Amino acid sequence: MxxxxxxxxxxxxxxxxxxxxxxxxxxxxxxxxxxxxxxxxxxxxxxxxxxxxxxxxxxxxxxxADGMVSTNWMLALLVDTFGPAAATVGRLRTKYVHPVYEDDVLISRAKVMAVTPDEAGHRIALDIRCETLDGTPVTVGEAEVLLPHG
Structure with missing residues (x-):
């Protein structure tokens, strides 16, 4: 990809x-x-x-909800955006900051904080979060994705 x-x-x-x-x-x-x-x-x-x-x-x-649901949704955003390597050679750290209740509607968001070239490609550092429709963060974290050269 x-x-x-x-x-x-x-x-x-x-x-x-x-x-x-x-x-x-x-x-x-x-x-x-x-x-x-x-x-x-x-x-x-x-x-x-x-x-x-x-x-x-x-x-x-x-x-x-178990916090892993929102973490999985955040990982899905990374994979949808950057491809399967986001799950295999990337990293994701999360912290659960607010409970998620039945019928809450959530959106995962990622913001690029840095793009750093190295011998393998470009490392993309991201702030990532999952939040309710009113913007209340429920899970926050950081991620890194490697985009290989080519």
């Missing part, structure tokens, strides 16, 4: 995506299935990610 070299200050954004109860549940069940590691689907819970009563008992208004 050949792309035009981005410039410092350039912004990229994903399409808006809704956080559904079903999507939130997938992460709980995926974790339980991975832990079991027996080839059979497992169902986790109760957790703050899938059980409203349990979440309320922990002081939340209802279930919240």
């Amino acid at each position: 050949t792309m035009q070299l981005p410039i410092e200050g350039q912004d990229f954004a994903s399409r808006p995506r809704a956080m559904t109860r079903e999507r939130m549940r997938w992460y709980v069940d995926a974790q339980a299935t991975a832990v079991a590691n027996d080839g059979k689907p497992r169902f986790g819970g109760p957790t703050i990610h899938d059980d409203d009563d349990y979440a309320r008992a922990q002081g939340l208004p209802g279930i919240i």
Whole structure:
């Protein structure tokens, strides 16, 4: 994939995506299935990610999304923008700063902070975040993508 070299200050954004109860549940069940590691689907819970009563008992208004959902959406923006190498030779660090509730609509955004040439290509340093439609950040971080020469 050949792309035009981005410039410092350039912004990229994903399409808006809704956080559904079903999507939130997938992460709980995926974790339980991975832990079991027996080839059979497992169902986790109760957790703050899938059980409203349990979440309320922990002081939340209802279930919240696992932070990995927003992190995955941020990685998807990088892959959509820069190609698959963003997931294999890039890096992404995130911090969860605000809960994501059922039916929140989120947008992932990345801003180019620096473009640095090196022997392998150009390293693109980005500030990246996932936010609600009103601009409230829910996950923030930094990323680096290598765009090879050619």
